[in-house]
Amino acid sequence: MESGAAAGPAPDLTLTRFPFPYTPYRIQEQFMEALYGALQAGRVGIFESPTGTGKSLSLICGALSWLRDWEEKRRQEEARLLALGAGGQDGLTPRQARLGGADTAGQPDWVTAFVQKKEERDMVDRLKEEQIRRKKREDRLEKIRHNVHLKYAAKRKRCEEDEAKRLLQLSKEALSQGAGEDALDQLDHNEEELILAEYESEDEKKVVSGLEDDDDDLEEEHVTKIYYCSRTHSQLSQFVREVQKSPFGKDTRLVALGSRQNLCVNEEVRRLSALQLINDRCMEMQRNKREKKSSEENKKRRVSRAVCPFYSYEQMQFLRDEVLVEVQDIEQLVSLGRETKACPYYGSRFAIPAAQLVVLPYQMLLHEPTRNAAGIKLKDQVVIIDEAHNLIDTITCIHSAEVSGSQLCCAHSQLSQYMERYRKRLKAKNLMYIKQILYLLEQFVAMLGGNVNQNPGCQAVSQTGTVLKSINDFLFQSQTDNINLFKVQRYCEKSLISRKLFGFVERYGGPASAVKINKENQKLAGLQNFLLTLQQGSDKEAGTPTSPPVEAEHDQLRTASPLMQIEGFLSALTNANQDGRVILNRQGTVGQSSLKFLLLNPAVHFAKVVEECRAVIIAGGTMQPVADFREQLLCCAGVDPARIVEFSCGHVIPPENILPIILCSGPSNQQLEFTYQTRDLPQMMDETGRILCNLCNVIPGGVVCFFPSYEYEKQVYGHWENSGLLSRLAAKKKIFQEPKKANQAEQVLVEYAKCIQRCSQTGGQMTGALLLSVVGGKMSEGINFSDDLGRCVIMVGMPYPNIRSPELQEKMTWLDKTMPRAAGQAPSRVLIENLCMKAVNQSIGRAIRHQKDFASILLLDHRYTRPAIFNKLPQWIRERTQVKSAFGSAFAELRKFHRGRLDAL
Numbered sequence: 037m038e039s040g041a042a043a044g045p046a047p048d049l050t051l052t053r054f055p056f057p058y059t060p061y062r063i064q065e066q067f068m069e070a071l072y073g074a075l076q077a078g079r080v081g082i083f084e085s086p087t088g089t090g091k092s093l094s095l096i097c098g099a100l101s102w103l104r105d106w107e108e109k110r111r112q113e114e115a116r117l118l119a120l121g122a123g124g125q126d127g128l129t130p131r132q133a134r135l136g137g138a139d140t141a142g143q144p145d146w147v148t149a150f151v152q153k154k155e156e157r158d159m160v161d162r163l164k165e166e167q168i169r170r171k172k173r174e175d176r177l178e179k180i181r182h183n184v185h186l187k188y189a190a191k192r193k194r195c196e197e198d199e200a201k202r203l204l205q206l207s208k209e210a211l212s213q214g215a216g217e218d219a220l221d222q223l224d225h226n227e228e229e230l231i232l233a234e235y236e237s238e239d240e241k242k243v244v245s246g247l248e249d250d251d252d253d254l255e256e257e258h259v260t261k262i263y264y265c266s267r268t269h270s271q272l273s274q275f276v277r278e279v280q281k282s283p284f285g286k287d288t289r290l291v292a293l294g295s296r297q298n299l300c301v302n303e304e305v306r307r308l309s310a311l312q313l314i315n316d317r318c319m320e321m322q323r324n325k326r327e328k329k330s331s332e333e334n335k336k337r338r339v340s341r342a343v344c345p346f347y348s349y350e351q352m353q354f355l356r357d358e359v360l361v362e363v364q365d366i367e368q369l370v371s372l373g374r375e376t377k378a379c380p381y382y383g384s385r386f387a388i389p390a391a392q393l394v395v396l397p398y399q400m401l402l403h404e405p406t407r408n409a410a411g412i413k414l415k416d417q418v419v420i421i422d423e424a425h426n427l428i429d430t431i432t433c434i435h436s437a438e439v440s441g442s443q444l445c446c447a448h449s450q451l452s453q454y455m456e457r458y459r460k461r462l463k464a465k466n467l468m469y470i471k472q473i474l475y476l477l478e479q480f481v482a483m484l485g486g487n488v489n490q491n492p493g494c495q496a497v498s499q500t501g502t503v504l505k506s507i508n509d510f511l512f513q514s515q516t517d518n519i520n521l522f523k524v525q526r527y528c529e530k531s532l533i534s535r536k537l538f539g540f541v542e543r544y545g546g547p548a549s550a551v552k553i554n555k556e557n558q559k560l561a562g563l564q565n566f567l568l569t570l571q572q573g574s575d576k577e578a579g580t581p582t583s584p585p586v587e588a589e590h591d592q593l594r595t596a597s598p599l600m601q602i603e604g605f606l607s608a609l610t611n612a613n614q615d616g617r618v619i620l621n622r623q624g625t626v627g628q629s630s631l632k633f634l635l636l637n638p639a640v641h642f643a644k645v646v647e648e649c650r651a652v653i654i655a656g657g658t659m660q661p662v663a664d665f666r667e668q669l670l671c672c673a674g675v676d677p678a679r680i681v682e683f684s685c686g687h688v689i690p691p692e693n694i695l696p697i698i699l700c701s702g703p704s705n706q707q708l709e710f711t712y713q714t715r716d717l718p719q720m721m722d723e724t725g726r727i728l729c730n731l732c733n734v735i736p737g738g739v740v741c742f743f744p745s746y747e748y749e750k751q752v753y754g755h756w757e758n759s760g761l762l763s764r765l766a767a768k769k770k771i772f773q774e775p776k777k778a779n780q781a782e783q784v785l786v787e788y789a790k791c792i793q794r795c796s797q798t799g800g801q802m803t804g805a806l807l808l809s810v811v812g813g814k815m816s817e818g819i820n821f822s823d824d825l826g827r828c829v830i831m832v833g834m835p836y837p838n839i840r841s842p843e844l845q846e847k848m849t850w851l852d853k854t855m856p857r858a859a860g861q862a863p864s865r866v867l868i869e870n871l872c873m874k875a876v877n878q879s880i881g882r883a884i885r886h887q888k889d890f891a892s893i894l895l896l897d898h899r900y901t902r903p904a905i906f907n908k909l910p911q912w913i914r915e916r917t918q919v920k921s922a923f924g925s926a927f928a929e930l931r932k933f934h935r936g937r938l939d940a941l
Contacts, residue, residue, distance in 0.1 A: 053105075054097050055283035061887075063685040064090050068098030070683040071653065075102040075418055080652045080675050082665050084684040086912055087657035087820075088885045092278045095420060095655060099262050100284045103392060103418075106260065114166075169257050258389045260650075262418045265401045267430070269298055269366060271423060272395050276365035279393070290363045291387040293396040293410065298366055299381040301373045302344050312600055316538045318381075322347060323532075346379040355383030360390055385411050403434050404644065405529075414648040424654045425874060428669055431638035436616075437605040438633075441484050441626035443598035445492040447537075448477040451599065454540050469527045472519055473599075476606070479514040486626030495626040502842045503620045504634075507609055510618040521610050528606070534599040541597070608633035615640050617846050634843055636850045639672030646675050658877040659684070661870050661908040667855060687912040693890040695933040696880075696917040698906075700898035702727050703923045708896050710744070710833025721752050724832055725761035727896065727923065728806070732768040734931040735892070736938065737804040737824035738792045739769060742811050742879045744835040746776055749808055752832075769806035770795075774815050781814040792824050811835040811875045815882070822885035827934065829883045830894045834905075836872045861904070873908035880913065890937045892930055 054060070054068045067085055071094070074081040085091040266272050276292055279285055296318055297311045305317050321344040355378040358364075364372065373380035388394055388411050400406050401419065421427060455462070455470050462470070481488040486495045511517040528534065608616065615637040622629045635641075646652050654665060662682060670680055687694075701707050702723035714720055732739060743749035753773065756762040765771060772788045775781055784807075791805040804824070809815040812835070821829070837844055848864030855863040876895075883891035893913065899905060901919050909917065920926035 054101050056097050057093070057282055060094070060097075061090065061688050063688065064094045067091070067094040067683065067685055068101070070681070071095065071098035072102045074653060074681050074683075075099065075651045077681075078651050078679075079681045080646055080670060080679050081654065081681045081683060082659055082662050083653055083655040083682075084659040084662075084910075085655070085657065086685075086687045086884070086910065087881060088887070088889065089685065089688050091655065091657060092275055092422075093282060095264070095422065095653075096275075096279055096282050096284065099264075099418065099420060099653075100282075100288060100393070103260065103262060104284075110260075166257065258413050258417075259392065260417065261392050261394055262420060263394045263396065263401060263412070263414070264420045264422065265396050265398050266422045267398055267426075268423075269294065269397070272397065273365045273367065275422070276363065276395055280363050280365075285363055288363060288393055289360045289387075289391045290393040290395065291359050291384050291391040292364065292366050292369055293384055293388075293394065293400055294366050294381070295397070295399075296381050299370060299373070299379075299384070301370060301380060302346055304342075305344070312597060313538075316535050316597055316600070318344070319532065319535050320539055344379065346373065346377055347382065348378060351376055351378035352383040352386055354378060355380065356386040359384060359387045388412065398430050399434055402431055402641065402645070404641070414645060416648075416650045418651050418653075419645060419649050420653045420655060422655050423657075424665075425656045425658055425878060427654060428638050428664055431641055431669075432635045435608065435611075435635045435638070435641050436633055437601070437608040439480075439598070439602050439605045439631050441481060441486055441492045441629045443601055444477050444481045444484075444631075445486070445488055445490075445626070447598045447602055448474060448481070448488045450537055450541050451477070453544075454537055457540070457544075466531070469524065469531070470533070472524055473528075473533075476516055476519065476524070477602070479516050480631060481626065483510070483514045483620060484622055484626050484629040484631065486629075492627035493625055497622045497624060497626060497629055500622050500624065502622075504842055504846050505618045505620065506613055507611065507616060507618060508613045510620075511609070521606055525603070525607050525610060528603045534597060534603055537599050538597040605631065605633060608635070611635065612640070619842065634846065636847055637672065637854075639669050639674075642669055643673040646670070646673050658874075658881050658910055660877055660910050661873055663858065663866065664870050664874075667858075668851075672854075684911055687884065688887045689884055689889060691916055693888075693937070694884060694893070694913070694916055695891075695930065696893040696895070696909075696913050697926050697929065698895045698898075698900040698917060698919045699727070699923065699926050700901065700919070700921045701923060703730060705922070708898055710897055715744075715748065715833060716751070718755065721755045722759065722761070724752065724896065725756050725759070725765070727894075728830070729761065729764050729768075730923075730927055731828060731830070731894070731930065732765060732803070732806060734927075735803075735828045735934055737796065737827040738788065738807065738821065739804070739828045739830065740807045740809055740815070740821055740826050740882065741830040741832060742809050742815075742835075743832050744811055746774075746810050746813070749773070749810055753808065765806060767801065769804055770802065772805060772807045774807065774809045774813050778814050785815075789825060796824060809879075811879050820885045821882045822889055826883040826891055828892045828894065828930075829880050831876055831880060831896060833897050834872050834899055835875045836868060839868065869904060869908065873905065877908075877910055881910070892933055894926075894930075 053072070054065070056064075060068075063085070067083070071081070071083065073079075085094060264275065266275060272292060272294075276290065279288065279290060295311060296305075296314045300306050300314060300318065302318075302321075305314055305321075308314050308317060321342060355372060355376050358372055358376070359369065369380045369384060372378075373383065394412070396410075396412075398421070400410055401412065401421075407414070451470060451474055455467070455474075459467070478488045481492075485497045485499065486492060505513070508517070609618070611633075615635065617634045617636060619632040619634055620629075621632065659665070666677075666680060666682075671677065699708060703726045704723060706719055706723040708720075708723070710720065728739075728741065743752065753762070756765070762771070770791045772784055772791075775784055788805050788807050795802050795804050804827075807815065811831075839845065839848075848867060851863040851867055857863065858866055880893050880895075883889070883893065906914065906917075918926075918929065920929070
C-alpha cells in the first residue's frame with residue numbers, strides 16, 4: 037500500500053473516530069485516516085481504492101466524521117468568544133491579533149486599542165446572529181421531524197386549495213357556456229392552466245401554521261459542507277443510499293441536485309424530452325409567473341403565457357425543509373415533489389445553504405455558469421469528485437462546443453424573422469446586438485464555405501477535410517475579430533434571447549400554428565417553409581425514410597432552438613488563445629459541416645475550484661496512472677505540489693483469488709503484438725481464436741473479451757466465422773457481442789447472465805458464455821461482472837487512441853510545447869500511453885467486485901512487459917502479475933487456478 041498521508045491513530049481510536057455500519061477492513065480505516073488528514077490540512081488529494089473495497093462508505097464515514105468534529109470545534113470556539121465578549125475581556129482571535137499587528141505601525145496606542153475593541157465587538161455580534169439563525173433552523177427542522185400534525189398540515193392545506201381551484205374552474209366553465217361558443221374557442225389548455233395558477237396572489241400566500249420564521253435569514257447562511265459529485269444519475273442515487281445505511285444517515289442534512297430532466301414533475305414540460313427544450317420552457321414559465329400582463333395580452337399570446345403550477349415559493353420552502361429533515365435520493369425527491377406539488381429542481385436548491393452534504397452531477401460543479409446559477413458557493417468548502425478516472429476528459433467535454441452548418445443557418449433565419457417582426461418595438465441596443473449575432477452567424481457559415489441565405493442541405497462544400505485554427509486566427513479569418521464576444525455573450529445571458537427566439541419559433545414556426553396565420557404575420561410563413569426545407573434536406577442527407585408524424589414533431593422541437601447551442605460556441609471562443617483550438621470540419625454539404633471548439637487546457641476551468649475550496653479530493657477505483665491528474669490538471673491549475681497528497685490502497689481479496697497474466701505468444705508460438713500493422717494479419721486473428729478456444733475449455737461461467745474497437749471486433753468475428761473457429765468456440769460458450777447502441781446493451785447483459793446461470797444449473801457441454809466487448813464501450817465502465825459473470829477478463833492488444841485524429845495531434849503538440857519531459861519521454865508519448873492504460877485498467881477492473889470474488893486476467897500482447905507500461909497497471913494487480921512467454925505454462929497456470937478456486941467453493 038502507498039499512502040501520501042501520515043500514519044493514523046491506533047485501530048481502537050480509529051474505530052471511535054469513524055463510526056461505521058460494520059467492522060471496517062484495515063484498508064478502509066487507512067483510507068478514512070488519510071482522508072480525514074487531507075481535509076484537516078486543506079490538501080488536494082488523489083485517492084484510489086479499487087471497486088469492491090467499500091470506497092463509498094469510506095468516503096462517507098471519513099468525510100462526515102471530519103465535518104462532525106469540525107462543527108464541534110467551531111461551536112466550542114464560538115462559545116469561548118461569546119463568553120469573552122459577554123465578560124468584556126480583551127480576548128482576540130489570532131486573525132484580529134494579526135490585523136492589529138499589521139495596522140499599528142506609527143499609530144497611537146489608543147487608536148490600536150479602539151480598532152481591536154471594535155473588531156472584537158463586530159465578531160461577537162456576527163457570532164450571535166449566526167447562532168440565532170442556526171437555532172431557528174434547527175428548531176424548525178426539529179418541529180417537522182417530530183410533529184406529525186405539522187408535517188401534514190401543508191398537505192391538508194393543498195387539498196383545500198385544489199378543491200377551491202376545482203370549484204373555480206367549474207364556475208368559469210358555467211360562465212363560458214353562457215358566453216357562447218366564440219369565448220370557448222379562445223381558450224386552450226394552457227390558458228386554463230394559466231388562469232387557475234394566477235388566482236393565487238402573492239399577498240394571499242401564508243406559511244403553514246406553526247412554521248413561521250424569517251426564511252430570508254435561513255437562506256443566506258451557507259454552512260460548511262461537503263460537495264460530493266459523480267458522473268451519472270445512478271451513481272449519485274447509489275451514493276445517497278449508502279449514506280442512508282451509514283451511521284450518519286439519520287442526522288445528516290443532505291440534498292441531492294440534478295438536472296431538470298431528472299427532477300421536473302410538470303408532465304407537460306417533461307414531454308419535451310430534450311434537455312435544452314425542457315430548460316427553455318421552464319425558464320419561460322417562471323418569467324410568465326413573474327410578469328404582470330393584462331388579460332387581453334394574455335389572450336393574444338396564450339400559448340406562451342403558461343405558468344408552472346409547481347413553481348410555488350411556499351411549497352418549495354416546505355419541500356426544502358422535508359429534504360433537510362430526512363436523507364432522500366433523486367427518486368424520493370421527485371415523489372415528494374409530486375406529493376407536495378412543489379418543484380424538486382428549485383426546492384432542492386433552496387436547501388443548499390443549510391445542507392451539510394450536497395450530492396450533484398459533474399456538470400453542475402465543474403461548469404462555473406451552471407454552478408453560479410444553482411447557488412453553489414465553493415469558498416472554504418470541501419469538494420469530493422468520485423469516479424474521477426475520466427475527470428480531465430470530462431472537463432474538456434463540458435467546455436468544448438460544436439455547431440453544425442444547419443444550426444447556424446437555421447438560427448440566422450429565425451433571428452432575421454424575429455428582428456423583422458419586432459423591429460419597431462426593439463430598442464436600439466437590442467437591434468445592435470441582434471445584428472452583431474446575425475453577422476457572426478453569416479461569417480461562421482462562410483468559413484464552412486457556404487451562404488447563410490441558402491439551404492445548407494443543398495450547398496455542396498468544395499474543399500472537404502478538417503482544418504484546425506487558433507482562436508485568434510479563426511476570428512481574424514472570419515472577419516469577426518472586431519466584435520467584442522464578451523459583450524455579446526453577456527447580452528445573450530441577460531436578454532435571454534435564445535429563449536425568446538424559441539418561443540417565437542414555437543408560435544409561428546410549427547405546423548400547429550400554420551392554420552392561424554393572419555394577414556399581420558403572413559410574412560412569417562417564410563420561416564415555416566425554411567424550417568420545412570431544413571427538415572427535408574437533412575432527411576435527404578441522411579438517406580432515411582420519412583419519420584412518423586409524432587417523431588417528426590419531436591425532431592423539429594429538438595432543432596427549434598439552435599441559438600442556445602451557438603451561444604455555447606461563442607462562449608468557448610472567449611477562452612485564452614493558447615488554451616483552445618477551433619476545428620473546421622467540412623463534409624459533403626454545409627449542413628453536414630461543423631465548427632468545433634476544442635479545449636486544450638482543462639486546468640484553467642478547474643483552477644477556481646481548487647483555489648476557492650478548503651480541500652478537494654479526487655477519488656476513483658482506478659486512478660492509475662496519476663501523473664495526468666498531478667501534472668496536466670493540478671500543477672497547471674496553480675496547485676502547490678506540497679499541497680497534493682496521493683493515497684492508493686490494495687484490494688480486500690486474498691492474493692490467491694486473482695491471477696493476472698501477461699501472455700507474450702500463442703499456442704502456435706506466434707508472438708502477440710497487436711499493432712495497427714500486424715493485428716489484421718490472418719495468423720494474428722487465428723492465434724487469438726485458438727487462445728480463446730483453449731481457455732473456454734477450462735474456465736467456468738462467463739468470459740469477457742475486450743477488443744480495441746468495434747471495427748476490429750467485427751473484423752475478427754467475421755474471420756472466425758469463415759475459418760470455423762467461431763463454431764468451435766460456440767460449442768463451449770454461447771457467444772454474445774456488445775451492441776453499438778447503448779439502449780441495447782442492457783438486453784444483451786440480461787441474456788448473457790441468464791445463459792451463465794442456466795449452464796451452471798444444468799451442467800452439460802456448454803459451460804457458460806463468452807462476451808465480446810469493446811474498450812471504451814458500455815461494458816468497459818460501470819458494469820459489474822462479479823462472480824460467474826466474469827471469471828476471466830481478456831484484453832486483446834493495447835487500445836491506443838487513434839493518433840491520426842487531428843484533435844489528438846493538436847493536444848499532443850500543445851503538451852510538448854507547454855509541459856516538461858518526464859523521465860526522458862516526450863509529454864505527448866506519455867499522454868498516449870496513459871490514455872491506453874487508463875482504458876485497460878477500467879476494463880480489467882470489471883471482474884473483481886467483492887472480497888470473496890475470484891477471476892483471472894489475461895493481457896494478450898508482449899508490450900505489456902515494458903516497464904513504462906507495466907508500472908501503469910493498478911498496484912494490487914501489478915504485484916500479482918505473472919509474465920508468460922509461452923502459452924503452455926500460462927494455460928497450465930490458468931487451469932490450476934480455476935480448478936483450485938472451484939474446489940475451495
